[in-house]
Amino acid sequence: MPEAIQYTDEELIARFQEGDEQAYIELVNRYRNRLMTFVYRFVNDFELAEDIVQDTLLKVYTHRHFYKEIAKFSTWIYTIAGNLAKTELRKRKRRKVTNLSQMSRDDRVYEIPADDADTGDRVQGQFAEKQLQKAIQSLPLHFRTVVILRDLQELSYEEISNIVNVPLGTVKSRINRARLQLQKALKEYR
Amino acid sequence: MDRYQFEDLISDYLDNSLSLDSRREFESYLDSDPDARHLVESMADMLDTLHRQPPVRVSAGFNQRLLSRINRLDSPVYTEPPKTRTIMGFRPQYAVLMTGLALAFVLVGYELLPTPGTPTSAPLPFAAQSAPATNLPQNRPAVSPGNPTVYPAQGFASTEDDSAQTNSPAVPNRPDYSKQIQLVKNPR
Missing domain, CATH: 1.10.10.10 (Winged helix-like DNA-binding domain superfamily/Winged helix DNA-binding domain)
Incomplete structure (x- = not known):
């Protein structure tokens, strides 16, 4: 896919539905941080938020043919992420058990926003x-x-x-x- | 404008989506109430802070992990769980089980139901003794819905009165035991 052309989200998902996997990568790059911001603010847990964003993008991959161009792609993907986040919060509320192992299992490196201020x-x-x-x-x-x-x-x-x-x-x-x-x-x- | 109306319109005011008249009315309310003005100003500051929040970024290697999950999906090792078929809302194994149970219920019920011409209970001891099975007709007529079979009352309690009258003349071969019965204190 030539990079010079700026495709809309809807064009990208259409291309992906036709089998262009590069279009999917482009959608992932466009939405991963936006979804991460949304889900992190929602669940207040970095790791959980990232897992939810991964699940959301995976769902976009597996359910790509479910998207119909009657709504904006962003609406569809935010709906998926919001539903997954709500489900996860409900599960956590039900469990109400603190997983102490979570405190030490973080082997991921998070990018802290660059800040030039003192x-x-x-x-x-x-x-x-x-x-x-x-x-x-x-x-x-x-x-x-x-x-x-x-x-x-x-x-x-x-x-x-x-x-x-x-x-x-x-x-x-x-x-x-x-x-x-x-x-x-x-x-x-x- | 009262306090409730004022609070309802704050977001519209900050979004610049109020009509000119409503905006004038809103601003005159702000002039009359310093607390209201303070609330609007602090909310504008809060929204400004929210808009300036930097995006939260995914961790390094996010795409790699995602792609490896996708590859696992595509690999032949991964098999999508088959969609479970249902028969009238039951899974096949439960549907078979339920059908079996229903059939068993019907069969047991059929066995328990009295059929025409069959005694519903064992014959009374006396009647059975007086009417051996050899007295029953040998050539029974075929049973059909249009031909209800009626057997003679031999050996059975009368269907007219099932109180088993032992001295009924309807029982011809009844042996008479009355002379053989001796009470212990019989003066004879």
């Missing part, structure tokens, strides 16, 4: 980031999903409405209430 700013930034993550985790799942999709992934209201499968008005209302609740939580943590 150490003081970085520490402050990390602290703020932690507060933010904690505040996001305090939100109920249906608020958490929409606020991540809107304010971190910057998706449109229409797209979020398709992903979470609720009417547009409900999405707007949920985002507004989620933001208010997030604001309140951040105030408490500071």
